[in-house]
Amino acid sequence: MITITNLVRTYQTGDNEVRALRNIDLAIATGEFAAIAGPSGSGKTTLLNLIGCIDEPDEGTIEINGSVVHAGKAKERALFRRENLGFVFQSFNLVPVLTAEENIALSLSLLDMPAAERRERLRAIIDEVGLTGMEDRRPARLSGGQQQRVAVARALVKDPKLVLADEPTANLDSETGAAILDLMHELNQSHKTTFVFSTHDPMVMDRADRLITLRDGRIVDDDLRRRAS
Amino acid sequence: MxxxxxxxxxxxxxxxxxxxxxxxxxxxxxxxxxxxxxxxxxxxxxxxxxxxLILYETGAAQVLAEGYLEERDLRPLRYAIETPEEIESALEESGIKAVARTTFSGELIVFQDPFPEDGSVQVTGYGIDPSDDGDVYRLEETITKGRFLEPGEDGAVLGGWLAEDIGADVGYPITIVTRTRGGFFQTLELDVVGIADTPNPIINRYAVFVPIDTADFYLQMEGAVTEIAVAGKLRGVDRALTAQMEQELASFPGVDVVGWDRLAMDYxxxxxxxxxxxxxxxxxxxxxxxxxxxxxxxxxxxxxxxxxxxxxxxxxxxxxxxxxxxxxxxxxxxxxxxxxxxxxxxxxxxxxxxxxxxxxxxxxxxxxxxxxxxxxxxxxxxxxxxxxxxxxxxxxxxxxxxxxxxxxxxxxxxxxxx
Known part of the structure; x- marks a missing residue:
């Protein structure tokens, strides 16, 4: 599903050049539940941003389902994101003036979809992520775990091919974080959606089917054993 | 979205x-x-x-003798309309209410007893037709003291502020020194018969109204007048009216039709x-x-x-x-x-x-x-x-x-x- 070839991304910070990613080659298959791990500054978020078409590489290519995703114009990339990708952020990034249901529906409002189908999808995903009864609450009245559930639902409701999650448990306590990971895994299984997430939390790494480890912008380990098991 | x-x-x-x-x-x-x-x-x-402006000073438009408008500030009597009755008739036949006036400048002189003190002040005199003036103007309705003018009398109606400034009251004698149409000095000895408090400050401050036949006699106008004012709408310049007047008066040489805006350039x-x-x-x-x-x-x-x-x-x-x-x-x-x-x-x-x-x-x-x-x-x-x-x-x-x-x-x- 995702084929990354010789990916290079360099940042300029003042007079210094930071090589965030160095010649990354990687393939992720459809339906994988893969974690990208590594210490701070290893390039995890940069790699996710590039896969998510919100950043552009200096060299190399990223293909998703056979298309080079960063080749098009900004509007084409935006269209690709709205139709194919879901994002889950470390700090949830919910819209505070919208209720839980409205936040989830925001994702669907970008798609041309009959109102009945939209309502049906909303009802189903709210049920799946365990937010029934909390639909009308605004983010301020939800716990961190509940807010991340809303964010996961918002990413999944449009049935994307790929969900990218940047440190999805970093702002949660370990118990809540584990619950969110379990939820994401269940959804990965039930929706057959590919999940790629970054983390430096051992608990999260343990729950991943595949663990890709980055250090100084390079892949230093790619543990496929869990997927095999 | x-x-x-x-x-x-x-x-x-x-x-x-x-x-x-x-x-x-x-x-x-x-x-x-x-x-x-x-x-x-x-x-x-x-x-x-x-x-x-329209109801107390200019009318909606005026007919003037050629050349008068350019020197209007000096109130020149030599630019006069010689046959005002014919023009008024022509206008009224086409449904336009018109009235003649003669405007002149002069110096109003007053003396102690009955006035509080001796002095003089520049005024604008208006010879008006007491019987027809109301067709165009509203002066008569603003008389707050005394009465309106009667034809042929040596009487005057003063603007309210002017009367107040010089201490005039009904019955007081006033003297206006001016020049006749031929350029000779002339003195009008008049009695104040009324005081008008109009909503127009120019009229209130400077105007002395006299019957037009009295003005004609003293100014030796021999039937001529300085202007013929007409009634019209009270807001904006009535271009249709002036166009109609120009059409009606095409056979009268030597006269101009001007809207009120050209008579009140200061405003x-x-x-x-x-x-x-x-x-x-x-x-x-x-x-x-x-x-x-x-x-x-x-x-x-x-x-x-x-x-x-x-x-x-x-x-x-x-x-x-x-x-x-x-x-x-x-x-x-x-x-x-x-x-x-x-x-x-x-x-x-x-x-x-x-x-x-x-x-x-x-x-x-x-x-x-x-x-x-x-x-x-x-x-x-x-x-x-x-x-x-x-x-x-x-x-x-x-x-x-x-x-x-x-x-x-x-x-x-x-x-x-x-």
Missing amino acids: NARAGVALAWKNLFRHGRRTIITASALAFGLLVYIMADSMLRGIEVDTERN VAIAQTKNSGSSTILFFVFVIAAVGVSNTVLMSILERRREIGMMRAMGLYDGEIRRLLLLEAAGIGVIGAGIGIALGAVTNYFLVTNGIDYSFWLRDMDAGYRITGVLRGVWNGDTFASAFAAGVIITVITAMMPVRRALRTTIVESLRTD
């Missing part, structure tokens, strides 16, 4: 910081309120001035200045609104950089986000303009019904406007509509720059914002 969701989100964002939105909207509302009030009063002054100049004054007010409204809205939108965007980054990551086009943010700005504009015109309507109701009494300083001021006391506003739907539209448009235009700035930031930078 579908339009309904966009509008709903913009509406909710408007009240994310409700107090801030209301404060910004209030600044806009205050600016528009000032604009509406100022426009109402200035238009009210225009309406009153034009009415008071027309002031009115044009007023228009630029209104533009200045509108400019300040723009500045107030621009600063307030720009600040609010900028703060709103800075606070929501990560949220905007999230929406762009989700796949919203920049154009959709721009529309969303501009819709919010327009919302502030609608609220501010709505409050502004509502307050404007309430204030204007007071201005129209009660007005503001400026008589204490209008008496000492010669600003070109023909008003003497209470200034009243007028209702003008265009002003309210333009104030509303300007309020909304200003806020949207002002918001464009911070919105553009927000969209120049990359998605990655936006998401990285703490």
Whole structure:
């Protein structure tokens, strides 16, 4: 599903050049539940941003389902994101003036979809992520775990091919974080959606089917054993 | 993003910081309120001035002898209409009410006993036809003391302020020194028969009215008059009327038809200045609104950089986000303009019904406007509509720059914002 070839991304910070990613080659298959791990500054978020078409590489290519995703114009990339990708952020990034249901529906409002189908999808995903009864609450009245559930639902409701999650448990306590990971895994299984997430939390790494480890912008380990098991 | 969701989100964002939105909207509302009030009063002054010019000073238009208009300030009697009756008949046959007058300048001289002191003052004399003058002018209705003129008498009606300035009362004798049509000095010995308090300050301050046949005798006009004034509409220049008059009088050589605006150039100049004054007010409204809205939108965007980054990551086009943010700005504009015109309507109701009494300083001021006391506003739907539209448009235009700035930031930078 995702084929990354010789990916290079360099940042300029003042007079210094930071090589965030160095010649990354990687393939992720459809339906994988893969974690990208590594210490701070290893390039995890940069790699996710590039896969998510919100950043552009200096060299190399990223293909998703056979298309080079960063080749098009900004509007084409935006269209690709709205139709194919879901994002889950470390700090949830919910819209505070919208209720839980409205936040989830925001994702669907970008798609041309009959109102009945939209309502049906909303009802189903709210049920799946365990937010029934909390639909009308605004983010301020939800716990961190509940807010991340809303964010996961918002990413999944449009049935994307790929969900990218940047440190999805970093702002949660370990118990809540584990619950969110379990939820994401269940959804990965039930929706057959590919999940790629970054983390430096051992608990999260343990729950991943595949663990890709980055250090100084390079892949230093790619543990496929869990997927095999 | 579908339009309904966009509008709903913009509406909710408007009240994310409700107090801030209301404060910004209030600044806009205050600016528009000032604009509406100022426009109402200035238009009210225009309406009153034009009415008071037409009813007490110039008529809607005048027929003048060729050459008179250029030297009108000197009141030259040598440019006179020799056959006023024929012209009046021609006009009245076509349904235009017309009346002849002879205007002259002179020096009014008074002596102690009965006047409080000796002195003289420059005045403008008007020879008027007591029986027909009311067809065009409203002088007779403004007599507050004594009576109106009678044909052929050596009597005078004085403007109210003039009478007050020289200490005149009904029955007092006055002397006006002037020149005849032939250029000889002439003295008119008259008795004050009435005092007129008109709403026109020029008439109140400088006018002495005498019967036209009395003026004809003393000024040796031999039946000629300096002008024939006609009645017409009381607002704006009646171009149809002047065109009709020119047509009717085509067979009368040596006469010009002029609208009241050309007889009151001092006022027309002031009115044009007023228009630029209104533009200045509108400019300040723009500045107030621009600063307030720009600040609010900028703060709103800075606070929501990560949220905007999230929406762009989700796949919203920049154009959709721009529309969303501009819709919010327009919302502030609608609220501010709505409050502004509502307050404007309430204030204007007071201005129209009660007005503001400026008589204490209008008496000492010669600003070109023909008003003497209470200034009243007028209702003008265009002003309210333009104030509303300007309020909304200003806020949207002002918001464009911070919105553009927000969209120049990359998605990655936006998401990285703490």
